[in-house]
Each structure stands twice: as structure tokens, then as C-alpha cells.
Amino acid sequence: MKTRMRAVALVCLLLALLGVFPASVLPLPGSVAGDARARAGQLEELQEELERTRRLIEEKQAEFERLQSQERSVTGELARIGRELDILQGELTDLESRIARTEESIAETAVEIADAQARLDARTDLMLRRVRALAEVGYVHYLEVLLGSRSFADFLGRFEFLRQILAADVELFDQINEEKRQLEQKKAYLEEQRSELVALRAETSARKAAIAQRKRASERILNDIRRSKEATAQALDELEEMSERLARLIVEIQRARQQSGEIPLFAWPLDGRIVITSGFGMRYHPILREWRPHHGIDLAAPMGTPVKASAAGTVILASWAGGYGRCIIIDHGGYASTLYAHLSGFRVSINDFVAQGAVIGYVGSTGYSTGPHLHFEIRLHGEPKDPLDFLPPR
Template sequence: MVPVLAQDDLEEDLASVNAQLDQVASSIEAAEGERSTLATAVVATRDRVDLLLGSVAQVTAELGTARQAVRDQAIRIAVVQETLVRLRHDLATTRAELKDTEADAEAWARQLYMTGGSDQALVVLATNDLNELGIGMAYLSVVSRETDRTLLDLEALRRQEQRQIGAAANQQQILEQEQALLVEEEARVSGLLAEQIANQRAAEVELANERSLLTTVEEEIAHFEGELAALEVEQDRVRDAIRAEAAKAATAGTEQPEVASSGWVRPVPGAVTSGFGPRLHPILGYYRMHTGWDMSAGTGTPIASATAGTVILAGWFGGYGNTVVVDHGGGLTTLYAHQSSLAVSYGAAVGAGDVVGYAGSTGLSTGPHLHFEVRVNGNPVDPAGYL
């Protein structure tokens, strides 16, 4: 609760609160600008991460295709290599058979010569030109009837196998060249994938950092907004206190206390509604001594000390309600009853016209007013002698 201070102090407090409000509002504005920037950055980075994820998936698929192509090409090369091995083996077998057949033919020719065989057959079997063998096939068949193949068939088979080996070797060379290109493409795609993954991870780290900063800024904004709300409450309280002080000052300014010829100050400006002496009590309903004045005063009207003195009572006093009693010395005291609130405490020194409290209707009272008494050595006397 804002304490009751002098007007100048309250104005200073209000200026301080306003300055703090401006500062916090500026901090909120700056933080909101930073939040907007970070939110935009988060969206952009998240979109970039999504694009990189798509790119990584695409490149991963391309790499899988490239690797499968390399594997398929390796299988094709392996098949061609197996064919080459088989063809070379067959060619070696054919060459061995051809050599054995040629050796057998020469042996048979020598045997035929030694046994007196035909000179013509010897000439045919002794020739080194296989193309000429066809001329003497009829005769040669007599000599080589036990041979599985003719020399002509073996030569044709050898040439065919050589052609097949050449074709297979050429195919292997082409496949190996293609495989080299595929391996190169696989390496390129693999490098691209590594680069894309690195970019994706970097973007994810950046996104996490931006989100962390955004969270921090949002927490700062929430903190500032809490400070702002508290300062606005404080601002309202100070303003209420200023208005209250202003109202009191206005009341004091328009209702200056009257000063009697004795030098005493009239406690409130209102008229005396019930004087000193016996009267019919308005609440108790019987006649009794009225030991003071009842003076007209609305709730909250400032009550002035009639003259200088020391407060010897400030608090609840039975049927008087909230009461202040001031000792003026020489056995003279004044009493101010039924107050709504007190402005002084026990032992306080007051001067003539100082506010000791505010009018009300506490205690045994029918409505807001001031009950004022003057006593000499404890005995009530008519205030008219002093006012």
C-alpha cells in the first residue's frame, strides 16, 4: 500500500514509476522486435532443413542406383571373364588335339612309307598347308580313319574359338571402361551425399540455436510484461494517493479554521447542532448532561486542535469511539470524539490548527459529526468560553 506522503514526494514517486514504465515498455518493444526477427529466421531455417532432407533422400536414392549399377556391371564382367576362361580352356584343348592329330598323321605317313604305301598319300600327309588337305581327303581318310576329328575340323574350331576370345576380350574391355565410369559416378554421388548430410546437420544445429534464442527472448518478454503490470498497479496506487492528497488540500484550502478572539481555533467549520448542558439523549432516550458541543461535519472532514498542546490519548474511548485528547497545560484539556480515523498518536506535540483526525460516526453516535469538549481539571466546561 502506498504510504501517505507529501504531495511533492508522491509526484516524485509517480515520475519514477513512469520512467520505469517507459524503460520496461522500450525493453518489451526491443525484445518483440528481436522475437519477430528470430521467428522469421526459424521459419527460413526450418524450410532449408526440409529442403536439405528432401535433397538427402534424393541423393541417397541416386547413390543406391549408382551402387546397384556398379554391382550389376561387376556381375556382367564376371560372366564375360568366365566365358573367356572357358573359351581359352577350349582353345587350349583344341590346339592340343590338333597337335596330337598332326603328330599321328605324320606317324601314320611314315609307317605307310616304310611298308610301301602310296607315294601320293605320303605327299598329302606331309604337306604343311592345311588348305591343300581337301584335295587328298579321300586318301587321307584311309590313313586317319581312327582319328576323332579331321585336321580341317580342328583348324576351323581353333579359328572360331580365337574369334570368340577376341569378341569376349573386347566386350570385357568395354564393360571395364563402363564400370570405371560407374565407379566414378558412385564416388561423385557419395561425395555429394556427404556434403548434403553435413549441410543438413549444420542447418539443424542452427535451427536448434535459433529456437533456443527465441525461447529466451519470449521468457524475457514475459518477465518484462510482469514488471510492466506491477508498475502499472503501482502507478495507479500513486495516482490515487495524489488525488487523495489533492482532495485533502482542497478541503483545507476552502474551509480554513476560524480563530476566536481568545486565539483558539474552531475545530471544524460546521455549526453547533447540540450545545453544552442538560438534554434528552438522542439514543438513550432520557435527559442527561451534554458535556460538550456537537458540531456539524461530514465524514473525512479534517479536525483541528483548538490550541497547542500534547496528545495524551489517541484511540478508542468507549462511547466516544475514536478519540483524541490534547493536554494544554494548567489542567486544561480538549477532546475530539467519534473520529473516522486518527492523524496523531500518543505523545505527539500539536499546534493550534494542526489536524488531529477526521470526522466520522464511531462509538455512540447517530451520524457523522464532531463531539468537542473542554475540561478544566477533568471537569467539563462550556466551550463557548473559549470559542
């Protein structure tokens, strides 16, 4: 907010300098209003504000991209959670079906147990009636039956008959006990299976509830991210709008200064550390091998390094220029111009108006050159001047 307010104040100040606002609206001391160097200082402050705004734009763009990445991540997580919930819901549906089938089996087994119990009761009743009948006619001892045999064959027949009666009684009791045991075992198994299914259903329901809670938390995070993203996008739009306004105003001011004939405040045409490999004045030419005047300074830089306009102005040359190789000349109005030589390529064309600091080309080694570097000249009334007399200290 402070940066934005400072930028707005600077815009108003520079508009006043351009005559957009009357002096009564934004009063300035007469010495400042009429002092070109003071206006240049204000322009430099505006350019610094533009640079700060552009850095803020880069920060907001990085923040916006980070939020976009987070949004994609959380959206993907929500999709995975949705698939997990679908799977668990399918498992719960299957468990409900299995529990229902098991309960049906338990109910059917209960009916079978009741039926078996009825048959057991009937058989028990039959045995009791047989016992009562025997009691009524008197107890016949097995030995008497055997001793009453008329022959050995009759003895064997009676013995087998008695054995079969005893075996039938034993078998009847065994069948009753076995059937009862199997039915009770089946019922116990089904009830155990139902308990396991019910426990599994409870566990699956708990997992589903936990995942649903994760989903709600992720949805809240996603909503927060989207709100932050929207706010960042709005701030980014405002910063970009401010940047465009500042850039337009700077170009207008620089154009006005160019038309006024003032000597501009020059800036270094390369960013970063400056290494001067050859200064202004007489020197021994490395290619022609003779002493000749050097009309500018040579700045060491890697091939392809961006070259920037030292001051605002109009491009009057962007072509091959003999020993200069690919060369650009910018007219800064009045009687000042700058020259950039040995370039590898151009970013501007003739008659383009360029703002101070705009990239106009790239370092190369064209023309009379022994390696990648920038040859830079400042001329007043066409006469070469030592650039170090006009450039700020580095």
C-alpha cells in the first residue's frame, strides 16, 4: 500500500511537471520547477518506483504461480479422496448385503433348529412310549429271550434281533445328539460371521468418516487458496496497471526532455559489474596496429548480454557500420547522441523511440573486434566525449 501511494504521488508530481496540472493544484518551489537537474532527479525517482513496482509484480506473479500449484495439488487430493470414498461406499454396500444374507441364513438355521428340535421331541416321545409299553407288559430279560430258543439257529436269530434293537436305540440317540450338535455349531458359526461383518462395517464406516473429514479440510484449504489467488490476481492487475501508467509517464517525460534540448542524465548501457577494457583517448589499435584516437570506451561482457539505452531517444541508425560492425545510434534531442557498436543483434529499428534502460541489442564481436564486448560512445554536437564524464559512478 505504501508503494502504491508513493507511486501515485510521483505520478501526480510528474504530471504537474508536464503541465497536466496547473501550478495552483500542485505548487512547487520556483527553483525546483525551473531546474532541469531537479526534474531529472524526480524522473530518476519515478524510474526507481517503476523498478520497485516491477519487482512487486514479479513477486506477485511468483505467489500467483505458487497458489496455482497448490490449487492443482489440493484439487488432485480431493479427486483422490473422492475415489477413496467411492471405493469405501462400495465396500459398505457389499458388507450390508453380506450382513443381510448372513442374517437370513441365521434365520433359516433357527427354523431348521426348531424343526430338528421338533423331530427330536417326537423321537424322544416315541422312546418314552416304548418304555411305558414295556413297563405295562412286564420287563422281558434278554437272557430269557435267548434261553427260550428251540435250537441253536433260533438262538442266533433271537440274538441278532436283540442286537439290532439295541443298535437301533443307540443309533437313534447318536443321530439326535449329532444333529443337535451340528445345528448348534452352524448357528454359532453364523453368529460369529455376523459379528465379524458388523465389526468390519463399523471399521469401514469409521474409515469413511475419517476420509470425509479429510475431504472437508481439503475443501476449506482449497477455498482459502482460491480466495488468496483471487486477491493476488487483483493485486497483480493493480500493480500492472500502475506499472503501465508509470512507464507511459516516464516515456512522455523523457520525450519532453529530448525535445527540450537538455543533456540527459546517462546510465550505463550494461547491468552488473562494469569492466572497462579500453578507455577514451589515444590508444594502440589491436587490429590496425597503430596509435589512433579511441572515441569511446570498451566494456567487457559475455556474448549475447543485453545492451540497454543509456538515455531516452530516437533510434537513427540500426545497421552494419564498417569497423563498428552491427551498430546502433540513438539521438537524445538537442545535440546529444550515443553509439553502441560490435553488437550481435538488434532489438530496435530506425525511428523507434526508446526509453532509458530499454534493451536495444546484444553484445557481440562484429566489425573490427577481437572478442565479445560493447564499444560505447557519447557525442555532443557530433563530437565524441569521454563517457566517464557523464556516467554515474559504479
